[in-house]
Amino acid sequence: MNHLIILVLAAVSIIPKPAVVVELNGNCKASRAQTPQVTLSPALKSEAYILDIDRKGVRICAGGEAGVFYARETLAQLGPGALPCVHIEDAPAFDYRGMMLDCSRHFWTVDEIKTVLDLLAMHKINTFHWHLTDDQGWRIEIKKYPELTRVGNYRPYTVSWPGWHPDGWIPDGVPVDGFYTQEQAREIIEYAAERHIAVIPEIEIPGHSTAALASYPWLGCRGEGYQVACKWLISKDVYCPGKESTFAFLQGVLDEIMDLFPSEYIHIGGDECKKEEWEKCPNCQKRIADEGLRDEKELQSYTIRRIERHVRSRGRKIIGWDEISEGGLSTTAVVMSRFGPPSVKRVIQNGNFVILCPGEHCYFDYYQNPDNAAEPRAHKGGNGNLNLEKAYKLNPRNNYTPAELAMVKGVECCLWTEYVPVMSHLEYMILPRLDAFSEAAWTGGDRDFDDFHARVQVMARRYDALGLNYARHYIGAKPDFEK
Ligand SMILES: [Zn+2]
Numbered sequence: 001m002n003h004l005i006i007l008v009l010a011a012v013s014i015i016p017k018p019a020v021v022v023e024l025n026g027n028c029k030a031s032r033a034q035t036p037q038v039t040l041s042p043a044l045k046s047e048a049y050i051l052d053i054d055r056k057g058v059r060i061c062a063g064g065e066a067g068v069f070y071a072r073e074t075l076a077q078l079g080p081g082a083l084p085c086v087h088i089e090d091a092p093a094f095d096y097r098g099m100m101l102d103c104s105r106h107f108w109t110v111d112e113i114k115t116v117l118d119l120l121a122m123h124k125i126n127t128f129h130w131h132l133t134d135d136q137g138w139r140i141e142i143k144k145y146p147e148l149t150r151v152g153n154y155r156p157y158t159v160s161w162p163g164w165h166p167d168g169w170i171p172d173g174v175p176v177d178g179f180y181t182q183e184q185a186r187e188i189i190e191y192a193a194e195r196h197i198a199v200i201p202e203i204e205i206p207g208h209s210t211a212a213l214a215s216y217p218w219l220g221c222r223g224e225g226y227q228v229a230c231k232w233l234i235s236k237d238v239y240c241p242g243k244e245s246t247f248a249f250l251q252g253v254l255d256e257i258m259d260l261f262p263s264e265y266i267h268i269g270g271d272e273c274k275k276e277e278w279e280k281c282p283n284c285q286k287r288i289a290d291e292g293l294r295d296e297k298e299l300q301s302y303t304i305r306r307i308e309r310h311v312r313s314r315g316r317k318i319i320g321w322d323e324i325s326e327g328g329l330s331t332t333a334v335v336m337s338r339f340g341p342p343s344v345k346r347v348i349q350n351g352n353f354v355i356l357c358p359g360e361h362c363y364f365d366y367y368q369n370p371d372n373a374a375e376p377r378a379h380k381g382g383n384g385n386l387n388l389e390k391a392y393k394l395n396p397r398n399n400y401t402p403a404e405l406a407m408v409k410g411v412e413c414c415l416w417t418e419y420v421p422v423m424s425h426l427e428y429m430i431l432p433r434l435d436a437f438s439e440a441a442w443t444g445g446d447r448d449f450d451d452f453h454a455r456v457q458v459m460a461r462r463y464d465a466l467g468l469n470y471a472r473h474y475i476g477a478k479p480d481f482e483k
Helices: 065-077 110-122 182-194 210-215 244-260 276-280 282-290 296-313 341-349 388-392 423-430 433-443 449-465
Strands: 020-023 037-040 049-054 057-062 086-090 096-102 127-131 198-205 265-269 317-321 334-337 353-356 408-415
Touching: 037 065, 049 065, 057 065, 065 086, 065 110, 096 110, 096 433, 110 127, 110 182, 110 423, 127 408, 182 198, 182 244, 198 244, 198 296, 244 265, 244 296, 265 296, 276 282, 276 296, 282 296, 296 317, 334 341, 341 353, 388 433, 388 449, 408 423, 408 433, 423 433, 433 449
Parallel strands: 037 057, 096 127, 096 408, 127 198, 198 265, 265 317, 317 334, 334 353, 353 408
Antiparallel strands: 020 086, 049 057, 049 086
């Protein structure tokens, strides 16, 4: 498949852009009502497909069922009128194309998650990274530990960052509650699988864990006095790796998670773990001495390595944020990196595969307009302007050598939801930036933003028809992003 041969004509407006599009002359008379003729070819990779629409009808040849599904998604974008006569050859540049949704800071119902999955399918994104636990809420039923979803799932109010409220630190008085039963999780996994989307659960270890400590205080170093975090700050209260009971808990949780989720990978978080409680804890200090560890940083590595061994013993692999690569890591672990090339290159040199989600291109909780006052509240990261063009410019080929790129499994966009309490706001944050991301993930190489921007206009009509909210300042004339 040659990604350099790209010819898209006006009648064919598809996102993400297929590798090869040739519009054929003549009236093909193929009708949308016709059932496509489908064949599978071992010569194609499982997600690759060839779509032909001509006088003989609609034909799909694909490497596997995923390829057939993507051909149908492409077909759905050819319209809504008569089908054009066209020959399309297509395949993704990256095997892993993901989106992370934070369900801890705000809770999203099963139906809302299904809407997100529909959008991922529409954009040929094949992984849903489900952020299920954090300081501010535990969202997945664990039958062995019922307090997690009796205590850890609820916070009575939220105190936002200063600046959110003009008067400073004011509780909003709005409770946030909710969790997914295992039955609901299975429903979501199945719904995703029907759309060729793998669901990767994330259980944060050892930091971002206050909701678990509030449920079972013996998991923490002090053993008492925890509550589900009601602020957006990163809590200093984290799991105590000095106690064996903590590891028994974590392994019990992960065993149920692995029974529930068939994914090859289990995300174990690993980021932003504060160490100050460990410095004061006799159990943690004893562990450091007994294991010959140098300091609390190595205690974190010890924790990750133990968890990694347990996950691997069940035939699965871990994914973790950048920090899991500190202090030695099995090469079966994959590092999800929100940082830039220097950090990623170090991980690759250690022999670990990486998934790239650089904040400047992929963090969709950031503002997308320099005039922040004109937008719903958002995070000021990325200089407060992760606009559509910035999202579109995600291109790992600009930063890594071919040998390094061979260690890049793919890319992911992330929606943290501190600022995002309702679905219409969620839609605004990801649409149409998800369009930009999906094209970067699918095509991989250099792209023409003006050409993309023209196709976003067509996509917006689909969003209108589906009743979805989106950032309308990209619709119409191309905005001047330089100002
Ligand atoms: Zn401790």
